[in-house]
Amino acid sequence: MANKIILETESLSKHWGGIKALNDISLQFHDKQLHGVVGPNGAGKSTLLNMLCGALKPSSGCIFHNGEQIEGMKPWNFVRRGIGRSFQKTNIYADITCLENCAIATQRRFTGSFNLFASRHSNKMVTEAAEKALLQVGLSNRISSIAAEISYGEQRQLELAMVLATDPCILLLDEPMAGMGHEESLRIIELLNELKKSYSIVLVEHDMDAIFELSDQLTVLDNGTHLITGTVDEVRNEPRVKEAYLGKEEEETA
Ligand SMILES: Nc1ncnc2c1ncn2[C@@H]1O[C@H](COP(=O)(O)OP(=O)(O)OP(=O)(O)O)[C@@H](O)[C@H]1O
Numbered sequence: 001m002a003n004k005i006i007l008e009t010e011s012l013s014k015h016w017g018g019i020k021a022l023n024d025i026s027l028q029f030h031d032k033q034l035h036g037v038v039g040p041n042g043a044g045k046s047t048l049l050n051m052l053c054g055a056l057k058p059s060s061g062c063i064f065h066n067g068e069q070i071e072g073m074k075p076w077n078f079v080r081r082g083i084g085r086s087f088q089k090t091n092i093y094a095d096i097t098c099l100e101n102c103a104i105a106t107q108r109r110f111t112g113s114f115n116l117f118a119s120r121h122s123n124k125m126v127t128e129a130a131e132k133a134l135l136q137v138g139l140s141n142r143i144s145s146i147a148a149e150i151s152y153g154e155q156r157q158l159e160l161a162m163v164l165a166t167d168p169c170i171l172l173l174d175e176p177m178a179g180m181g182h183e184e185s186l187r188i189i190e191l192l193n194e195l196k197k198s199y200s201i202v203l204v205e206h207d208m209d210a211i212f213e214l215s216d217q218l219t220v221l222d223n224g225t226h227l228i229t230g231t232v233d234e235v236r237n238e239p240r241v242k243e244a245y246l247g248k249e250e251e252e253t254a
Pocket residue numbers: 016019020021039040041042043044045046047048
């Protein structure tokens with residue numbers, strides 16, 4: 001039986017003036033699966049993630065989380081619902097420790113009136129959640145390191161830890177392997193293979209080898225339109241995709 005649908009878009013569109021960044025996109029994201037999203041530059045991948053995390057309001061269409069319509073809600077409501085987002089550019093606070101970075105991320109859960117109840121007890125919970133997130137990404141040995149002083153690859157791992165520290169059930173990841181060397185990418189692939197056993201992951205990534213290895217479902221966007229969603233084999237064997245994207249990539253890398 002297929003895993004349950006945890007997040008869903010229905011005819012989702014985002015237009016800026018005459019630019020149709022995304023047009024009429026209907027997708028389903030399943031629990032404990034990794035759903036890859038690929039497409040050439042400007043296809044609309046980041047726009048999709050920005051709408052799925054509540055940072056951007058759709059021009060039209062709907063987003064459902066566990067069947068409940070959420071596209072009109074505030075971004076912090078998305079976080080509280082367990083929808084966590086990482087960014088293309090490293091988004092860490094450079095001058096403080098890895099633990100402090102994760103603690104700040106954890107506190108994003110406790111926004112608004114929750115701050116009224118800040119206490120030693122909640123501080124302990126925040127620290128424990130931050131430590132757990134660092135452990136999950138293999139950075140336990142960096143707890144007290146200043147973020148600016150760890151390697152670039154570790155900084156990307158730290159950013160993943162900061163998403164995990166918000167206690168998500170859905171991870172929206174925008175190019176977590178960007179700028180990484182081969183060894184560092186392999187570490188992230190291993191990590192995502194582990195994380196997808198517990199989370200629903202939407203992964204935007206230009207590294208095709210990584211996307212093919214990791215994706216349970218794969219969506220191709222092209223110029224704001226939805227070309228296809230299927231298994232990696234289905235997508236790779238689709239003639240339109242072969243010609244338009246993967247064929248080109250494969251030729252280039254052959
Ligand atoms: N704030 C904005 N105002 C106007 N146009 C925008 C804005 N943000 C994105 N766009 C346009 O929307 C389209 C989709 O952009 P988006 O960043 O989502 O693509 P992408 O697939 O993530 O590209 P890349 O792989 O280069 O990151 C592009 O034509 C882009 O120029």
